[in-house]
Amino acid sequence: xxxxxxxxxxxxxxxxxxxSIIARARAAGVVSICCTNLRDFTTDRHRSVDDRPFGGGPxxxxxxxxxxxAIERLEKDDPTPAVRILLTPxxxxxxxxxxxxxxxxxxxxxxxxxxxxxxERIRVGLKPREISIGDYVLSGGEVAAMAVVDTVVRLLPxxxxxxxxxxxxxxxxxxxxxxxxxxxxEFRGMPVPEVLLSGDHAKIAExxxxxxxxxxxxxxxxxxxxxxxxxxxxxx
Numbered sequence: 380x381x382x383x384x385x386x387x388x389x390x391x392x393x394x395x396x397x398x399s400i401i402a403r404a405r406a407a408g409v410v411s412i413c414c415t416n417l418r419d420f421t422t423d424r425h426r427s428v429d430d431r432p433f434g435g436g437p438x439x440x441x442x443x444x445x446x447x448x449a450i451e452r453l454e455k456d457d458p459t460p461a462v463r464i465l466l467t468p469x470x471x472x473x474x475x476x477x478x479x480x481x482x483x484x485x486x487x488x489x490x491x492x493x494x495x496x497x498x499e500r501i502r503v504g505l506k507p508r509e510i511s512i513g514d515y516v517l518s519g520g521e522v523a524a525m526a527v528v529d530t531v532v533r534l535l536p537x538x539x540x541x542x543x544x545x546x547x548x549x550x551x552x553x554x555x556x557x558x559x560x561x562x563x564x565e566f567r568g569m570p571v572p573e574v575l576l577s578g579d580h581a582k583i584a585e586x587x588x589x590x591x592x593x594x595x596x597x598x599x600x601x602x603x604x605x606x607x608x609x610x611x612x613x614x615x
Contacts, residue, residue, distance in 0.1 A: 380409070380410045380411070380482075380484070380485060380531075380535060381410070381457065381485070381486045382412045382486070382487045382528055382532075383461070383488045383489070384414045384415065384491065384524050384528070385415050385417055385446065385449050385450070385488065385490045385491060386414055386416065387416065387418060387428065387491070387493055388521055389414035389415070389416050392414050392521055396412050396414070396528070400529075400532065400533055400539065401532050403538070404532050404535060404538040407537055409532070409536070412528065415449055417449055418445070419449075420445040420446075421444075422444070428442060429441050429493070429494050430442055436495075437495065438494055438495030440497065440498055441492055441493065441496070441497045442498060443498045443500050447501075447504065450490075459486045460486065461486040462488070463505055463506070464488065464507055464508050464509075464527070465490045465497070465501070465509045465510070466489060466490060466491055466492060466520035466524055466527070467492060467497070467509050467520070468511050468514070468515070468516055468517075470508075470509030470511040471511065472512075472513070472514075473510050473512045473523075473526070473527060473530075478527075478531050479534060482534035482535055489524045489528070490520065491520030491523070493519040493520070510523075511523075512527070553595075553602055554592055554602065554603070555594050555599060555602070556591060556594075557586075557587040557591040558590055558594070564576065572586070574586045
């Protein structure tokens, strides 16, 4: 997979992409990540990417020109079809299901915003998929882009040392992950559950499934609601 990130601050993002699982995935050829500075596609001496909004109002708005030019150049240099993603609080809520969709693509182009938002013609003309990582406002899209890239890359074949790791994490199904333990067997009066030391894999799997369901019901009952609704529909 190839991932392009359009940003005003590539220096902020590169260290993150050069660390941990993403760095190993890049080294192994699982993913290629390229950060492009939008200011490289400006035409004035101040390298401006924003301007005052028509109609008045606070703040500045990101201009069409640099974004259109950057994307057209990237897509010309590499014709691999890309999913364009606009990172915005107005987008659909990002989750593990969307991450799996994106992980199946060959190429992503992530657009990081700043200031008061984007000129609406960026949405109309580029027709990106709009994604939000939560109901809050960030100073820019870089944090959101790093979250999306990290979530997607770990789903790519060969990115994780153990290919089954992603299957058992929270949100991989409809439940949160079960409790995990490692050595020592007891720490400050808190022992590891005996079932995990039993060597009985069937009982361990049953315990983990039960714990995952209980934890989800306690902390995120909304994740169980769709499944329960389907069961109700089936009884009618």
